Amino acid sequence: MVEMPLIDREKCNGCGLCIxxxxxxxxxxxxxxxxxxETEECGWCTQCEAVCPTNAISCPFEIVIEEE
Numbered sequence: 001m002v003e004m005p006l007i008d009r010e011k012c013n014g015c016g017l018c019i020x021x022x023x024x025x026x027x028x029x030x031x032x033x034x035x036x037x038e039t040e041e042c043g044w045c046t047q048c049e050a051v052c053p054t055n056a057i058s059c060p061f062e063i064v065i066e067e068e
Contacts, residue, residue: 003060004036005048011056018048018057 004026014032024041027034027048034056049057 003044004038004042005057005059007034007036008056008058009033011054013054013056015053017051017053021047021051 012033014029014034016029016034018034019027019029023045024039024043026037026039026042028037029035044059044061046059046061049059
C-alpha cells in the first residue's frame with residue numbers, strides 16, 4: 001500500500017485548495033469533503049498539506065533535503 005495524505009474529515013471545509021495543487025490528481029471532493037484516491041503517482045510533495053487552511057491534511061512522510 002502506498003502512503004497517502006491523511007484527511008481529518010472533521011476539519012475539512014471543502015475549499016478545494018488542496019485539489020488545485022495536487023499534480024497527481026489524488027484528491028477529490030465527495031460530499032463537500034476532500035477524499036484521497038490511492039495512486040502510485042503521489043510524489044509526496046506535501047503541497048496539499050501546506051495549502052490547507054484548516055490543517056485537515058497531514059502527510060505521513062517528510063521531505064528532507066540534504067545540503068552538500
